[in-house]
Amino acid sequence: MKKSIKVLCLFVVMTQFSCAQKAENEVNSPAESTFTAELIVDGLQIPWGMVFLPDGSMLISEKSGEIIHFKNGQKSTIENGPEVYNRGQGGLLDMELHPDYENTGWVYFSLASEEGDEKGGNTAIMRAKLSGNSLTDKEILYKASPNTTKGQHFGSRLEFDNQGYLYFSIGERGERDINPQDITRDCGKIYRIHDDGRIPEDNPFINEPNAKKAIYTYGNRNPQGMAKHPETGAIWIHEHGPRGGDEINIVQKGANYGWPVITYGINYSGTPITDLTENEGMEQPIHYWLPSIAPSGMTFVTSDKYPAWKGNLLVGSLVFQYLERLELNGNEVTYREKLMEDIGRVRNVRQGPDGFIYVAVEGKGIYKLVPL
Amino acid sequence: MKFLVGSYFIIVSCLAYFMIQDKELKESMQRGEQIYTDFCITCHLANGEGVAYTYPPLAKSDYLMNNREASIKGVKYGQRGPLIVNGVTYDNTMMPLGLENEEIVDVMNYVLNSFGNSGAKTVTLEEVNTILK
Secondary structure, eight states: OHHHHHHHHHHHHHHHHHHHTOGGGOOBOOSSOSEEEEEEEESOSOEEEEEEOTTSOEEEEETTSOEEEEETTEEEEOBSOOOOOOSTTOSEEEEEEOTTHHHHOEEEEEEEEOOSSSSSBEEEEEEEEEETTEEEEEEEEEEOSSOBOOOSOOOOOEEEOTTSOEEEEEOOTTOTTTSTTOTTSOSSEEEEEOTTSOOOTTOTTTTSTTOOTTEEEESOOOEEEEEEOTTTOOEEEEEOOSBSOEEEEEOOTTOBOOTTTSOSOBOTTSOOSOSOSOOTTSOOOSEEESSOOOEEEEEEOOSSSOGGGTTOEEEEETTTTEEEEEEEETTEEEEEEEESTTOOOEEEEEEOTTSOEEEEETTTEEEEEEEO | OHHHHHHHHHHHHHHHHHHHHHHHHHHHHHHHHHHHHHHTHHHHOTTSOOBTTTBOOOTTOHHHHHOHHHHHHHHHHOEESOEEETTEEEOOEEOOOOOOHHHHHHHHHHHHTSTTOOOOOOOOHHHHHHOOO
């Protein structure tokens, strides 16, 4: 009897121990840095989006609405940018180049826009061409409705897949009980459209009456990271949870990611949102963060510049002010590490066509990671 | 007698004045709480505790209480660090929130009278209007 109690105690302790050691919820600090972070563009406020043009220059979108062209070490402002609704988390947001930018010249933008009848704003997707120092041929491809004066959750990230479809995220705009689970309403969704704004015939809800036909997935909260997997071609996203429960998800046609029916987070006030973390017909994240790191921006490392990081995922942390490196085994997160500790709020991270990693930090600028 | 009647009227009108003030402040704080939940809670958290070294606390914040004008200015036009709050240096950017001046009044009244904060004069629209960039 005595022995069995001891064994039981040991079992309980071991179980707790192994739970606490679950690799995916533990973040490590590297023993020594393998790179230096070189500040190449300074004096930026909230650099949300960045794209790399074929001539080696860079476009940077500031949340304030400014579009900055960084060429040969000089910053200049691009004229004729979109009218943006600057309130709360809204403003000028992400940018992406057309997969065939050299021939088409299209640059894609996401922004908060007041277009529409109601007071307030909501997320819009626009494309335009860069002609000299100015934007031309501006076209709104999608505008979520209705407008609202709420300040939260515009989503914003843009990505093309290997078939040339454009994916974008729109957050639930502070209406978690109305928007995310309703496919007849915008917001709390990932969308998929053609490069000219047409809605693909094989979108999942194309035949659902009253559905917003551009919706590709629903039950999302506020995705601010999106990247194409270099091998599978799948679109990966991450999204902010409430307090706890930020998630990485793989975008699948018609899938429901469960917000706010299931979540690993709680209200900011500490009260529960739901007692469910899983439910039939709702996707489980491939990873969730507890506590929240407040993820923004994400990229896969594919270049040869950082051999030890090949195939890893990099994600910015707004709240803990570092760049997170995640090692993967297929769809599983096996190791997490802090890079650039205490650098500031990391808004975006991308791998440039030159193979280097570029990191956008609020109140600072763009850093280039140079291997030692 | 005259003195008593006189004092009575003075007391009653004073009470009425303060009760109306109190009601107005309460309503302003209620609207302010909504604004707080929409715009501020993500970083400053539910009890104004903030996140050490990242987002300054609003609860019992010496900066807030001693720098009333700068605090309103920060809410109105955005804020750039560094600033020192309760002995900790915060070097970050708070984006301009795009709030209407009426909303700034309400959220300031809520913050100045919540999370253990008290004693500050009620913020008015005239006050917010006069604070320039």
